[in-house]
Each structure stands twice: as C-alpha cells, then as structure tokens.
Amino acid sequence: MHIPFRLLPTLLTLAFPPVFAADIEWPTYGLDLSNQRYAAPSQINTGNVGRLIRAWAYQSGVKATFQATPIMVDRTVYLSLPFNGVVALDAVSGRQLWRYEHPRKKDYPLCCGPANRGVAVADGKVFIGTVDARLVALDARSGKVLWDVEVADAGSARQESVTTLTESDPLRKATIAGQSGVGIAMAPVVHKGKVLIGVTGVGYGLHLDSDRDGAPLGAVVGFAGNYGRPGFLAAFDVNTGKRMWQFDTIAPTHWEGEFRRTTPDGVPLYRDIEKERAELPTYPDAARYGGGSAWSTPAIDAENGLLYFGTGNPSPQMDGTSRPGDNLYTVSLVCLEVETGQIRWHYQQVPHDQWGYDVASPAVLFDYPHNGQRVPAVGQAAKIGWYYIHNRLTGELLKKSDEFVVHQNTFTNPTPEGQVILPGVLGGINWSPTSVDAGLLVAYVPAIHWPVKYTKLVIPATDAKLAVEYTTLEPLMDVPRWGVLSAIDLATGKMKWQHKTAQPLVGGVLATAGNLVFMGEGNGRFNAYDAANGQTLWSDQLDAGVNAPPVTWQIDGVQYVGVAAGGNQIFGYKAGDTFQVYTLKK
Structure with a gap:
C-alpha cells in the first residue's frame, strides 16, 4: 500500500503519540511544605x-496592593x-473558569489594608483567609462556598486613639490608617486534614497616610497603654471548618521573660531593666493586649510533625x-507540634521590641552541615538584617550570617x-519570601535600605487633659534608599554576591533549576538574574x-513563569490589577 509522504507525520503521531514529561505544579504557598521556593x-x-515573552495576562479590575x-x-x-476575591484560571490560556x-x-475595620498573600488548595477545596478575619472554603471546581467560619472577632482588639491629643497637634489633622484590629494576610497551608492560618493586626498600631496619592507611608505612631490583643495561629478541620487547636502568640504566664539586656545573639538593647522591673506590678494586665501578629505561612516538617512560623511586634x-x-x-x-499546637521552642530575635522588627519572612527548612553532621535546620531572613539558621528540633542557633544584608544601626x-x-x-527583609537552593x-x-527617624514627643498637660507621650517612626524621604538582592552562602554565612536596585525590594523571589533567580521591583520591572553571579x-x-512573589509551572513540556503586578501602597508603588504569565518564544 502506498502512503502519501505528506500523511506520514500524521500517521506517525497517531501510532506514536508524543510523550510529554509530567506536569510540574506549584501546589502550596512555598512550593512545598519546606517553603524553599526552589x-x-x-x-x-x-x-x-x-x-x-508574555504568554497571557489576567486583569482582575481590582487595583490595590497585590501580594499573592x-x-x-x-x-x-x-x-x-x-479584598479576598479568588479566581480560577486555565494555566495554559489564562481563561477564567470561575x-x-x-x-x-x-x-469592618481593616487593620492592614486589602492585601492577601494567597490561597491553599487541597482535598478539592480552595481555602482563603480574609481581611475580616474569616476562613472560607470554596469548591475547587466551581468556586461555590462550602463553609465560612469566623477566625477572630473584630471587636476583640482595643484600638489606639488620637482623641487624647490637643486640637493643635499635627496628628489630629493627619489621615490615620491601620489599627489594632484583626485580619488575615497570610496564605493558609494544609497538612493532614488541618488548615493552618494566623491573624494579623493585633499590634499593628496607627499609620499616618501620606499627604498625596502614590507616596509611601507617612509615619508609624505608637502610644503606651492597653491597646491590641494577643495574636494566634490556629488549625481548622478541612471538611467542617471546626477549630482543632489554637496557639496564642503571647506566653500565658511570665511573658516578661528574663528581662534580657541583649538579643539572644548578644547585641545590646539599651533597655532600662531596673525601671522595667520596678514598673512591672503597675501593668498587671499588659499581656492581655500583647500583640504578636502571625504574618508568615508556616513551614512544616512532616517527618517530625513540627511547624515553624514568625510572630510580630x-x-x-x-x-x-x-x-x-x-x-x-x-x-x-x-516551633509547634502540628497535631496539638503545643510549643516546642521559640527564639526571640528582639526581646521587648520597640522598632517593629516582626519575624515576617517565612521560615525555610533544609538540611545543614554542622560539626561534621547533617542537621535538620530552619532558616529565617530577619527584618533586622541577618539570616538565622537553627536546629529545627531543638531551636539551637547554628549560624547567623557573617554580614548584614543591608546596613545596620539598630x-x-x-x-x-x-x-x-x-x-x-520596613526592614531589612520584610514579609518577602526567600528562596533556598538546598x-x-x-x-x-x-x-530594603530605608532609614527611619525614631522620635519621642510629649504633649504637655493642661487643665483639661493629662500630658500625653507618643513615639513616631518616620521613613525618611530626603536620604538615599535602595534595594539589595543577596545570595548568601549558608555554609559560611558570607555573601556570594549582591545586586543593588534603585528601589527597596519587597515581594519575594523565585529560584529555579535553570540557574535563574526571578524578582520584581516597585518601578514595574520584572527581572531574571544569573544565580551564579547576580547579573541581570x-x-x-x-x-x-x-x-508579589513569582512562581513557575510546567504543562505538556512547556514552562511558564507568572507574577502579580499590583504595587504596594505602603511603599508608594503604583497600583495595578494584572497577573502576567511568560514562556519562551518558539
């Protein structure tokens, strides 16, 4: 039988269909439970x-801080x-499914703006924590609500107020944003039938908005007093939304601790310890308002049944x-037990924090060489500018980076x-997730390199009002500020390379086996760097x-890279509503 030459490719395809590598997914916030993002x-x-090149884009119509x-x-x-909308999109074409x-x-009083850092997908469900402190489960195929539970009560946190100030004080005329309300910013993570999520805003305080659109945060204002409430991380049943356990981020007893004069790694804190000890009985209920937001999606050590997350100020x-x-x-x-929420250990980077040095960037799990052995480790990039590595079973500090990622005067x-x-x-390293090539x-x-001015102000007493003290942290606008992308050799603690950017970096990184590091900037640039030397x-x-943090996936042998471009109000970066996806030009 004669077969026309032009039909041979078709017949060969039918007889021997092309074999594509298995799809490579991005199934959870940190790519896997270790949060490595590699x-x-x-x-x-x-x-x-x-x-x-650009493959497709989705525009949501919601132009606001986009961190997903x-x-x-x-x-x-x-x-x-x-504001907690969720869309399902075809990963190849970008077509909206629901x-x-x-x-x-x-x-509902928004404590921390509209941003949401992502969803979790498991058991045919999509889970999202909301700005009004709810946890919602959606059907992954249809987007239909399966259950919706309250994680925290809006009225459970006592809010700061500027009403005690005099009419002539500039704060009375400023536009105030933020409060000790309760919301959820973190992406949940699912493990063994539990949805793990925490609340934010419990120690957030007052922020002064800038006097013009598109400008960064004006200042942060702090008052002494009974403001806020304890934060927490909690576990919920994936099928019913029932709360299974809750860990409060404020110690139930002796939250005053040891009255440390230094950080655990030996940096002086310049505290008046004698005065604090003397005044402790004056504030017997302070822990009831203790703060400690849970900002970062936990990393999970499935083998040992442990999870790791950071707490706020x-x-x-x-x-x-x-x-x-x-x-x-x-x-x-x-470090908590996943099954019970019981604490195994904690490492307090800054005791009695007065500077806003939340442990905000997610923890990352990897094995680490120490004293001739491979030790299960947890790393965390800190707002104060160091990278910490701990034994993840005991909490022992194994290594701190030898160099700051940015200049330090804390x-x-x-x-x-x-x-x-x-x-x-603002950091140091803010909430941005890091990547680790294990x-x-x-x-x-x-x-981020962005100096701030720390000021104590006193409003004198009058016949009508008592004296009022408050502090401000004001990001300085008339000094140089920039961003730094660093590659840290974790074995030595030294920098392999650093790449300086024109603007502070916030959003997160992606590293790939293609020897690339992807990172965006507030000016709208989305960049790929050589992982070996930092060259653009x-x-x-x-x-x-x-x-927002970039991600990557592969379908039918084609790799895609996607990232949200929506700006950041606190940093003054232009708002948008685009999720942009890239692939190689054929």
Missing part, C-alpha cells in the same frame, strides 16, 4: 531566558485578589512603657530630636509595581 523546571535557563502567590494544580491557577467575590462584613508597638519585660513570644521564630532609643535607625520599620546551600534574599539576564516592564 523550582525544578529548567527549560527556561541562563542560556535562553532572553527569549522569554498563585497556586497551580490540575492545570488550574488559583489566584487570590485584594470567580468568587468575598462579601466583606459591612463597616508586641502591643502597643514602638512604645514599651506599658509592657515591661521581654514580651514573650513576640518577634520570635516559633536598637537606639527615641529622642525629641529623632534618632536615625536602620533597618527601619543542594548548593545558597539563600536568595530580597532586602532579562527584564520586562509592567504597568504597576511588581511586589
């Missing part, structure tokens, strides 16, 4: 990244939007007068004239700040 796809690599890590499973991208709009409680923020002591377990890396006290400190309240033992860390190999210009 992805296996290598089709896009240092040799061809220059051919990267999308999830890609079953060829579907699940993307959370500001969209959920969250019915936020009327007049104590409440009230910045002014420690009304909370003598170390304020356990705030500003700590905390732990000074406020004065009427104002003291310049750095890293400031094979090479290299961490890729985005950071490719860049694209988007129409809003790229201040």
Whole structure:
C-alpha cells in the first residue's frame, strides 16, 4: 500500500503519540511544605531566558496592593485578589473558569489594608483567609462556598486613639490608617486534614497616610497603654471548618521573660531593666493586649510533625512603657507540634521590641552541615538584617550570617530630636519570601535600605487633659534608599554576591533549576538574574509595581513563569490589577 509522504507525520503521531514529561505544579504557598521556593523546571535557563515573552495576562479590575502567590494544580491557577476575591484560571490560556467575590462584613475595620498573600488548595477545596478575619472554603471546581467560619472577632482588639491629643497637634489633622484590629494576610497551608492560618493586626498600631496619592507611608505612631490583643495561629478541620487547636502568640504566664539586656545573639538593647522591673506590678494586665501578629505561612516538617512560623511586634508597638519585660513570644521564630499546637521552642530575635522588627519572612527548612553532621535546620531572613539558621528540633542557633544584608544601626532609643535607625520599620527583609537552593546551600534574599527617624514627643498637660507621650517612626524621604538582592552562602554565612536596585525590594523571589533567580521591583520591572553571579539576564516592564512573589509551572513540556503586578501602597508603588504569565518564544 502506498502512503502519501505528506500523511506520514500524521500517521506517525497517531501510532506514536508524543510523550510529554509530567506536569510540574506549584501546589502550596512555598512550593512545598519546606517553603524553599526552589523550582525544578529548567527549560527556561541562563542560556535562553532572553527569549522569554508574555504568554497571557489576567486583569482582575481590582487595583490595590497585590501580594499573592498563585497556586497551580490540575492545570488550574488559583489566584487570590485584594479584598479576598479568588479566581480560577486555565494555566495554559489564562481563561477564567470561575470567580468568587468575598462579601466583606459591612463597616469592618481593616487593620492592614486589602492585601492577601494567597490561597491553599487541597482535598478539592480552595481555602482563603480574609481581611475580616474569616476562613472560607470554596469548591475547587466551581468556586461555590462550602463553609465560612469566623477566625477572630473584630471587636476583640482595643484600638489606639488620637482623641487624647490637643486640637493643635499635627496628628489630629493627619489621615490615620491601620489599627489594632484583626485580619488575615497570610496564605493558609494544609497538612493532614488541618488548615493552618494566623491573624494579623493585633499590634499593628496607627499609620499616618501620606499627604498625596502614590507616596509611601507617612509615619508609624505608637502610644503606651492597653491597646491590641494577643495574636494566634490556629488549625481548622478541612471538611467542617471546626477549630482543632489554637496557639496564642503571647506566653500565658511570665511573658516578661528574663528581662534580657541583649538579643539572644548578644547585641545590646539599651533597655532600662531596673525601671522595667520596678514598673512591672503597675501593668498587671499588659499581656492581655500583647500583640504578636502571625504574618508568615508556616513551614512544616512532616517527618517530625513540627511547624515553624514568625510572630510580630508586641502591643502597643514602638512604645514599651506599658509592657515591661521581654514580651514573650513576640518577634520570635516559633516551633509547634502540628497535631496539638503545643510549643516546642521559640527564639526571640528582639526581646521587648520597640522598632517593629516582626519575624515576617517565612521560615525555610533544609538540611545543614554542622560539626561534621547533617542537621535538620530552619532558616529565617530577619527584618533586622541577618539570616538565622537553627536546629529545627531543638531551636539551637547554628549560624547567623557573617554580614548584614543591608546596613545596620539598630536598637537606639527615641529622642525629641529623632534618632536615625536602620533597618527601619520596613526592614531589612520584610514579609518577602526567600528562596533556598538546598543542594548548593545558597539563600536568595530580597532586602530594603530605608532609614527611619525614631522620635519621642510629649504633649504637655493642661487643665483639661493629662500630658500625653507618643513615639513616631518616620521613613525618611530626603536620604538615599535602595534595594539589595543577596545570595548568601549558608555554609559560611558570607555573601556570594549582591545586586543593588534603585528601589527597596519587597515581594519575594523565585529560584529555579535553570540557574535563574526571578524578582520584581516597585518601578514595574520584572527581572531574571544569573544565580551564579547576580547579573541581570532579562527584564520586562509592567504597568504597576511588581511586589508579589513569582512562581513557575510546567504543562505538556512547556514552562511558564507568572507574577502579580499590583504595587504596594505602603511603599508608594503604583497600583495595578494584572497577573502576567511568560514562556519562551518558539
């Protein structure tokens, strides 16, 4: 039988269909439970990244601070939007499959803006924590609400107030944002039938908005007093939403701790310990308002049944007068048992924090060489500018980076004239997730150089009002500020390379087996760097700040890279509503 030559390709395809590698997904916030964000796809690599082009884009219509890590499973991208909308998109074409709009409680006080950092997908469900402190489970196929539970009560946190100030004080005329309310910013994570999520805003305090649109945060204001409430991390049943356990981030007893004069790694704190001890009986209820937001999605050691997450500043923020002591377990890396929520250990990076040095960037798990052995380790990139490595079973500090990722002048006290400190309240390393190449033992860390002025002000007493003291942390606008992307050799603690950017870096990084590191900037640039030396190999210009973590996935042998471009209000980066996806030009 004669077969026309032109039909041979078709017949061969039918007889021997092409074999594609298995799809490579991005199934959870940190890629896997270790939070390493080091992805296996290598089709896009240092040799061809220059051919990267836009494949498709989704525009949500919601232009606001956009921080989401999308999830890609079953060829579907699940993307959370500001104010807690969720969309399901075809991962190859970008076609919208369904969209959920969250019915936020009327007049609910937003503690921390509209941002949401992502969803969790498991057991045919999509889980999202909301700005009004709820946990919602959606059907992954339809977006239909399966259950919706209250995680915390809006009225459970006592809020700061400027009403005690005089009419002539500038704060009375300022636009105030933020409060000790309760919301959820973190992406949940699911493990063994439990949805794990924590609350934020419990020690957030007052923020002064800038006097013009598109400008960064004006200042952070702190008052002594009974403001806030304890934060917590909790576990919920995936099928019913029933609360299974709750860990409060404020120690139930002796939250004053040891009254440490230094950080655990020996840096002086310049505290008046004698005064704090003497005044401790004056504030017997301070722990009831203790703060300690849970900002970061936990990393999970499934083999040992442990999880690791960071806690925020104590409440009230910045002014420690009304909370003598170390304020356990705030500003700590905390290890819990996944099954029970019982604490195994904690490491408090900054006792009695007055500077806003939350443990905000997610913890990362990897094995670490120590004294001739491989030790199960947990790493965390700190707001104060170091990278910490602990034995994840005991909490022992194994290594601290030998160099700061940014300049440091911390732990000074406020004065009427104002003291310049750095890293400031914005970091160091803010909430941005890092990436770790566990094979090479290299961490890729985005950071911020932005000095702030720390000032103590006193409003004198009058016949009608008592004297009022408050502190401000004001990001300085008339000094140089920049970003730094660092590659840290975790074995030695030294920098392999650093890449300086024109603007502070916030959003997160992605490292891949293609020897690439991806990171966005607030000016709208989305960049690919050579993981070996930090050289910029490719860049694209988007129409809003790229201040969310990139992800990658692979379908039918084609690798994609996606990132949200929606800006960041606190940093003054332009808002947008785009999720942009890239692939190689054929």
